[in-house]
Each structure stands twice: as structure tokens, then as C-alpha cells.
Amino acid sequence: MARKWVKGVSLSLSTIIMATAVAGCTGTAGKEATAPQGGATTGAAEADGKISAKEREVTVTFPEHPNQPVKNMAPVQQEILKLTNIKLKFETVPNSNFNDKKKILIATNNLPDIIQVDMNDINSFASTGVFLPLLQYMNKGLMPNFKKVWDQNPDMAKLTADGDLYGFPAIGRNEQKNGFGPIIRVDLLKKHNLATPKTFDELLTVLAELKKIYPDSSPFSARKGSGPIHQLFKTMSYMLGSGVGNGNGIYYDKDVNGGQYVYGQGTPEFKNVLGYLNKAYTMGVLDKDYAVATQQQWTEKLTSGKAFFFMDNSGFALDYTKQLQKAIPEGQLQLIPIPEYKPGKARAEFYATTITNDRIFAISSKAKDPETLVKLIDWMYSEKASNLMNYGVEGVHHTLDAKGQPQLKSDYVMKFKDGQPTGFYAMYSDLGSGKLSFTPWFSNSEPQVQVEKLTGNWSDKHEEFWKIIENDKAYHDPYLDPPLTKDESSRVKEILVTLNTMLEQEYDKFIMGVKKLDEYDAVMKKARDSGGAELEKIYNGALARLNQKK
Structure with missing residues (x-):
């Protein structure tokens, strides 16, 4: 089994910023595989033979998702050793505890050879020297596979910090577009003659009706998220007219002044989000345990028929329906179009299907023979390695x-x-493969579809699910944040430590009604005065600087 880090690690946000780790998402596709946006199908290291002259062990740390247990020396790792002479030793951390462990490893500069990070980590800590800068190796011609990706994707520049690249982003291979979405028990809507909600207000009305019919239920179930911003905000804020970005509060809003960066929690729109969730909680619609529910508890409620709705990774609907039907044969959790948050306004973001900024593989600056590690990860962007x-x-x-x-x-x-x-998660676990593993060029959609079809689990409900997403014009592609300078990154880090420490303890008080919603006006002002407004200035300035270079 992979080496696991012990749960329960904690570190004060007053000393280190919390980052966000995202679990894998499901998808489908039916297209031919291509190199990542024109990436190479072979590389110098692959053509010349083994990457390392003698066997070498390389430690890799990434979050272990509960859906996909990790084991060391699975078939993929064994073959990588055979082909490259590099033995990958996985030192995984439970997904729910990954951010805490990652913070400590980065803060103490006690990193494994390779660690999964995100752009929040890069912006916050690249200036400390903990991550290996990569452009020097690209300029030496040691990253031929990755350089083709870099050259053909101008947005890759947004993954830099102070002019350098500090990690290899996970890149999707022919991924079908998916994202956070509203999932509801459509069989219950039909059974009780309830119309599919087209607005968020109608959604609460429908869930309240189901609560009357099933008084022991928790119609709207949610899971506790990791990081200083709750999972509910990550999944719902943008759809409700506000936003929290990648877990640090700052996000690009296409509907504000033609498009600009906004610090979500410092706006009246975020107050509306809190008001909506407070209403759901007060009505008895939102699960009373929303703030502490684990993914397992959340899953159990949805698959046992105790909960009827969730707003999260919409791909879970396909998995959970199969489990639900073991207890309730007619049960069906299905995606519905994004509801309007105000008349004529509905919006949602797709997951990143090509370049991701929340799954980046950084090399420790203290790693032995970093050139070999650079060549290894570059080889992983070849078609042979990706297959x-x-x-x-x-x-x-x-x-x-x-x-x-x-x-x-x-x-x-x-x-x-x-x-x-x-079946596909079980297979990924057995192989040691896929997006939830250490896979820089991942294919999440196509293998899943193949497994579902080969095992006889593909149905018209799957086809319906993907057609709903395809036809829903509310979705748009995500925005990659602009690169920051060293000084900007340092200042952002300082601001977020202050803001996260201040706000993290406030949110649930407003949702649960411990504080009156009007009291958030003072919190909002304090958030802007304590750095929220400055964050907007930094990010909008960085975006303008990037646009001038184009």
C-alpha cells in the first residue's frame, strides 16, 4: 500500500495560508486522442532509452481521494520503473487532510521529490525557493514534450510566478466538459408533480415541498470542503451571482464592468449568497450537518434516499444513481439546467478540460539530481507515457x-x-492510473466511458446527462488567473492570511442564523478595508499588464 500521512494535522492560518485541493471529476468523450494541444508523441528521453542510468526511487505526494485508494507499485508504476529505471514511491495524504499536510511540508521546506500543488501555493511560496524553477531546463532543451504544449498555449504564461514556471500542470486529454451542477431526484419530481425548478427561488420551494412530504429527510445535502472557504461557496457562489475563485476569494467576474477581478466576500452579492443559504437552513431544507459532513456521510444520505439534492461535481449523479437504485429501484439523481439567480441570468463554469491550475506537480528545490526529475515528468507528456x-x-x-x-x-x-x-474507480485504483493519481497528461473521460460500456453500465441516462450539459448555455470555460510578480505574490499571501483568519469563523454564523444577515455589512466593509480591495487592484493590474504584452 502507498505510504499514508496521519490525519489530524493542523497549523494556524496566522502563519501559513490555506490552499485548496479539488477532487477528480467525471466525464465522457468520443474523440480521437491527440497530444496535449499539439504536444509531442515522443521525446528525447523516451527515444534514448531509460531516463536514469541506474534505478532510482522518487517520492511523490498527492491527495488520496476516497473513491480511489492508492497502492504502491501498481502495474503502471511497475511499467514506469521498467521503462525509465525510476521507482515512484507514493506518499499520499487523505484528500480531506491534504491541505494541512501540504502547508506544513511547504512551510518547513521538507518536501518530497515531487508534490501536487496549485497556483495559490505557487503564488504564495515560489519566492521562498522551495520549488524548482523550470524555464532554465526548458531553455536547455530538456523538456521537448512539454515545450510543445507551452508554445501552442499562450495561457500557459498564466501559470508562471515572477517570470518563471514552478510546476508541471495536469493537462486533460480529450476531456468532455463538465462542472459543478445542480443534481436532484427527478423521480420524486415526477412522482409528486413538481416542476423542474428554473430559478434558485423555485429550487427552495421544490425542496421545501419534498421536506413536507418526507419530514425525516434532509433534502439539500452538502459535504464539508477543505480550506478556509466552504464547499458550498465553491460550488454555488458563482451561480448565485458572486464568487470565490479557486478558494482564495478573488475571482474573475465577466458580468462586472465588462469583466474584472472581484473579491467576492467583500461584496453585497456575497451577502446574497449567505442570505440564500440561511433561508435554506432556516426552512429545514439544507442539511443541519452541512458544515461537518464528510464525503462518506454525504454519499450515504444521497444513496440511501435521505437526501434529494446536491450542488457539487455533477458527475457524481451517475455513480450515485447506481448505488441509490440498490435501495430504491426507481430512484434517479439527474442533472438539471443551471437555475437563474435573477431574471434572465444563469451562469456556471466548466472544469478546466485542458490546462489546470489546481493540479500542478512541483519539484522540490532540494531534490537530488533535479534534471532527471524534469526529464521524467516531461516524458509523461508523451503519448506512450500517457497511454x-x-x-x-x-x-x-x-x-x-x-x-x-x-x-x-x-x-x-x-x-x-x-x-x-x-467499476472505473476500482480499475484506476488497481492500475495506479488516471486523473486522481500522479498523471500529468490525464485522460479521465474516455477510459470511464469504455469501462461503463464494457461492463454494461452505460445507459440512456448517461446520454441524457451529457446532453443536458452540452445544451446548457449557462456554462462557460474557466478563466486562468494572470501571473503575479514576486512582490505581488508576497502581498497577496499577507492579505489572505488576514482575511481568511478573520472570515473563516464568520460564515456559518450567518448561514445558521447565529448572526443577523444585516450584520454582514460590517464584515464586508472590514474585509475590503483589510485587503479585499487591494487584492482586486493587484489582480486587475496583473491582468492589464498581461494583456499589454499580447
Whole structure:
């Protein structure tokens, strides 16, 4: 088994900023695989043989998602060792505890060879020297696969800090677009003649009706998020007319002055978000345990019929419906179009399907022989490596079709027909593969579709799910934040420590009604005066500077 870090680690936000880790999302696709935005299909290291002259162990730390247990020396790791002479040792951290552990590792400069971070970490800590700067290696020609991605994607510049690149972003391979979305028990709507809600107000009305019919239920269930900003805000704020970005409060709002950065919690729009959640809580619609519920508890309520609605990774609907139908055969959790937050206004963001800024693999500046680690990760952006790290070993777990694209072998996939929580997660866990593992060029959608079809779990409900997303014009692609200078990053870090420490203890008081909503006006003003307004100035200035260079 992979080495696991112990739960329960804590560190004061007054000393280190909290970052956000995002779990994997589900998807589907039916397109041919291509190199990442024109990336190479082979590289110098791959062509010349093994990356390391002798066997070397490399430690890698990333969050372990509860859906996909991690084990060391799974088939993918074994094949990587065979091909490169590098033995990957995974030192995983439970997803719920990853941010705490990551903060300590970064703050003490006690990093593994490779660690999963996000742009909040890069902006906050690159200036301390804990992460290896990469452009020097690209300029030496040691990153041929990744450089092709870099050259063909101008937005990659947004992943830099103070003019350098400090990590390799996870890049999607033919990913179907998906995102946070509203999931509801459509079978109950039909059974009780309730119309599909088209606005957020109608949503509360419908859930309140279900609460009357099923008084022991918790219609609107949620899970506790990690970081200083609750999962409810991450999933709902933008749809309700505000936003919290990638967990630090600052976000790009296309509807403000033609598009600009806003510090969400310092605006009246965020007060409206709190008011909406307070109303849901007061009505008895929002689960009383929303602030502490684990993912397991959240899942149990949704799959046992005790909860009827959630706003989160909409792909969970497909997995949870299958589990729900074991207890309630007619039960169906299905995505509905994004409700309007005011007349004629509905909006939502897709997950990043190509370049991600929340899953970045950084190399420790103290790592032994960093050049070899750079070559290793660069090799992982080759098609051969991507096939291996998403589909397993060729000839054993998959074959290549006439177009040279990987197709999972039925005899292997059928071993996971009844896998938990799903067949594809069970297969990923067995292989040591996919987006939730250490996979810089990941394919999350296509293997899942293949597994669902080979195991007979694909249905018209899956087709309906993806058509709803495809036809919903409320969704748009996400925005990558502009790069910051060293001084800007340092100042952002200082501001966020202050703001997060101040605000983290306030949110639930307003949702639960401990404080009256009008009292948030004072909190809002204090948030802006304590740095929220300055954050907006920094990010809008950085965006203007980037646009001038184009």
C-alpha cells in the first residue's frame, strides 16, 4: 500500500495560508486522442532509452481521494520503473487532510521529490525557493514534450510566478466538459408533480415541498470542503451571482464592468449568497450537518434516499444513481439546467478540460539530481507515457485500435464490473492510473466511458446527462488567473492570511442564523478595508499588464 500521512494535522492560518485541493471529476468523450494541444508523441528521453542510468526511487505526494485508494507499485508504476529505471514511491495524504499536510511540508521546506500543488501555493511560496524553477531546463532543451504544449498555449504564461514556471500542470486529454451542477431526484419530481425548478427561488420551494412530504429527510445535502472557504461557496457562489475563485476569494467576474477581478466576500452579492443559504437552513431544507459532513456521510444520505439534492461535481449523479437504485429501484439523481439567480441570468463554469491550475506537480528545490526529475515528468507528456498512465500496459490492459488509440481489454475491465464505488474507480485504483493519481497528461473521460460500456453500465441516462450539459448555455470555460510578480505574490499571501483568519469563523454564523444577515455589512466593509480591495487592484493590474504584452 502507498505510504499514508496521519490525519489530524493542523497549523494556524496566522502563519501559513490555506490552499485548496479539488477532487477528480467525471466525464465522457468520443474523440480521437491527440497530444496535449499539439504536444509531442515522443521525446528525447523516451527515444534514448531509460531516463536514469541506474534505478532510482522518487517520492511523490498527492491527495488520496476516497473513491480511489492508492497502492504502491501498481502495474503502471511497475511499467514506469521498467521503462525509465525510476521507482515512484507514493506518499499520499487523505484528500480531506491534504491541505494541512501540504502547508506544513511547504512551510518547513521538507518536501518530497515531487508534490501536487496549485497556483495559490505557487503564488504564495515560489519566492521562498522551495520549488524548482523550470524555464532554465526548458531553455536547455530538456523538456521537448512539454515545450510543445507551452508554445501552442499562450495561457500557459498564466501559470508562471515572477517570470518563471514552478510546476508541471495536469493537462486533460480529450476531456468532455463538465462542472459543478445542480443534481436532484427527478423521480420524486415526477412522482409528486413538481416542476423542474428554473430559478434558485423555485429550487427552495421544490425542496421545501419534498421536506413536507418526507419530514425525516434532509433534502439539500452538502459535504464539508477543505480550506478556509466552504464547499458550498465553491460550488454555488458563482451561480448565485458572486464568487470565490479557486478558494482564495478573488475571482474573475465577466458580468462586472465588462469583466474584472472581484473579491467576492467583500461584496453585497456575497451577502446574497449567505442570505440564500440561511433561508435554506432556516426552512429545514439544507442539511443541519452541512458544515461537518464528510464525503462518506454525504454519499450515504444521497444513496440511501435521505437526501434529494446536491450542488457539487455533477458527475457524481451517475455513480450515485447506481448505488441509490440498490435501495430504491426507481430512484434517479439527474442533472438539471443551471437555475437563474435573477431574471434572465444563469451562469456556471466548466472544469478546466485542458490546462489546470489546481493540479500542478512541483519539484522540490532540494531534490537530488533535479534534471532527471524534469526529464521524467516531461516524458509523461508523451503519448506512450500517457497511454500507459491512463490505460495501463499495452497488450495486458489495453490494445491500440486501427487509429492507434488505446482500447481497454474487456477481460481485464470485467474484473471490476461490480467494483466500488464504481467499476472505473476500482480499475484506476488497481492500475495506479488516471486523473486522481500522479498523471500529468490525464485522460479521465474516455477510459470511464469504455469501462461503463464494457461492463454494461452505460445507459440512456448517461446520454441524457451529457446532453443536458452540452445544451446548457449557462456554462462557460474557466478563466486562468494572470501571473503575479514576486512582490505581488508576497502581498497577496499577507492579505489572505488576514482575511481568511478573520472570515473563516464568520460564515456559518450567518448561514445558521447565529448572526443577523444585516450584520454582514460590517464584515464586508472590514474585509475590503483589510485587503479585499487591494487584492482586486493587484489582480486587475496583473491582468492589464498581461494583456499589454499580447
